[in-house]
Amino acid sequence: MSARLTKAIGLAAFFWAATGAAAWEPIRSAPVGEPVLVLVPGREAPVVAVCDAAGDWQVVWNGDLLFGATHWTPLPPGLSGPSSCAG
Numbered sequence: 703m704s705a706r707l708t709k710a711i712g713l714a715a716f717f718w719a720a721t722g723a724a725a726w727e728p729i730r731s732a733p734v735g736e737p738v739l740v741l742v743p744g745r746e747a748p749v750v751a752v753c754d755a756a757g758d759w760q761v762v763w764n765g766d767l768l769f770g771a772t773h774w775t776p777l778p779p780g781l782s783g784p785s786s787c788a789g
Contacts, residue, residue: 726773737762740771750777 732738732753739748740759750762751771759768 724775724778726775729771729774732774738774738776740768741773742768742770743772744770748775 726741729740732740734753734755737750737752740751741748749768749771751759751768752762753759759771760766761768
């Protein structure tokens with residue numbers, strides 16, 4: 703997936719979530735193994751990421767480790783991620 707498309711999806715998901723359609727929860731309450739939107743201070747838009755069993759966050763589209771996430775919310779309807787970080 704191109705970076706531009708990924709950013710567009712992230713921004714669309716952010717605006718969907720920001721309208722109150724879903725509440726942002728503290729990151730410690732996030733599900734394990736399920737792609738969700740996460741907020742990371744300093745980033746332009748939420749990131750689709752997965753928390754693994756060890757408690758580490760990985761970006762869904764490239765598997766990079768993600769540090770500093772503070773909140774999460776479910777993916778908007780119609781926007782789904784792969785079942786694992788490997789795709």
